[in-house]
Amino acid sequence: MVRVLLFGKLRDVAGWREKTCTPDPATLSALKALICADDPALSRALAAPGVQAAVDRVLARDDSPLNEGSEVAFMPAMSGG
């Protein structure tokens, strides 16, 4: 089981904020394929410039491995201040 979090406009695009995926996908890109399977809008949004992912609160790349219980966050372009 991995826990998936969406932030900012990704949440508006997908219509959900948090989801658990099971069985575990092996990598970040496998997880992306899973959550985008029936959501082409989310697929496009995740491919937009500036989108980053964190696995267990560390910035990650598509080939980053996932573990049982991992928390994966997809984050669009950041803007604070």
Added chain:
Amino acid sequence: MVRVLLFGKLRDVAGWREKTCTPDPATLSALKALICADDPALSRALAAPGVQAAVDRVLARDDSPLNEGSEVAFMPAMSGG
């Protein structure tokens, strides 16, 4: 009559803070000669880099004319903040 003010270390060098000079010197350089006549240390201090003069609260040069009642200030290198 012109009123002469010294600031910062010029005052310590000369040993006075304010003085009136009469009869009126015609220019700033004439006034300098007058107040330095018997004070070579002040003469040297006025020639130091960064020293500026103001006549009636406007920055002035050696050939700036003085008027009856003018207020002349001699100011060493400035440093606030």
Added chain:
Amino acid sequence: MIRLTDQSFDPGGELNDFCRGRSQAGAVASFLGIARRDGGEGLELEAYPGFTESEIARIAESASERFSLQDVSIIHRVGRITPGEPIVLVLTASAHRREAFEACDYLMDYLKSRAPFWKKEHGPDGEHWIEPTARDLGDVARWD
């Protein structure tokens, strides 16, 4: 000190707290961002609790080293913010004013486009998400 808060805060009180007893550092620079009225009815700022604080702490540490800071403090609002309210306050203390200024500038550039916050504007024509401007991206690239 890094603090996220969903409550309004008192910039002057924070500045005074930051300066109390600080007679070694001669220089304290600050930046305060205020929610503008042209943003319509206000802003909504989302963070990633835990991750946002640790990412800001990481950059604050890099600023401390890079600019020889004696101290740094960052307070950032999350949640709904009404126009006129403070959004962010960055405070830096250093022995020299140039370092204090540059560190504050650096931290703000980072917060604007690389810290995990997402900002939604509630404008007259509805809501929209705000992304860093070209100027924001250029500003932060100065430090790379």
Added chain:
Amino acid sequence: MIRLTDQSFDPGGELNDFCRGRSQAGAVASFLGIARRDGGEGLELEAYPGFTESEIARIAESASERFSLQDVSIIHRVGRITPGEPIVLVLTASAHRREAFEACDYLMDYLKSRAPFWKKEHGPDGEHWIEPTARDLGDVARWD
């Protein structure tokens, strides 16, 4: 607002007063200079009453134009200052953070070496007058 004062002042209160109702400017930068303890028993700052204020007002106006400021405030101590007390507070408000920072930086560079103040340090080895350092002179020359 330009103010010289021979009394200690409250930086946080000044920051809050400056920000009150300021929902058009998004950006407020500040710089606070504090008397350091390594200066010994403190400082003495002399001004030229009337001339000092008008010279600062002149440079504040030039900053307002150059950096599109919405507002600027400068509070500067004169007289005897004990270690830990604030010496100078510069506040700038602008629509954009870069302009607010740069204006604050510019004003401090000017105050350090071109504003009519004379500063005497009461150190452990007696009194001496402080003149701008090479770094101060280099800093202010950036803007010429």
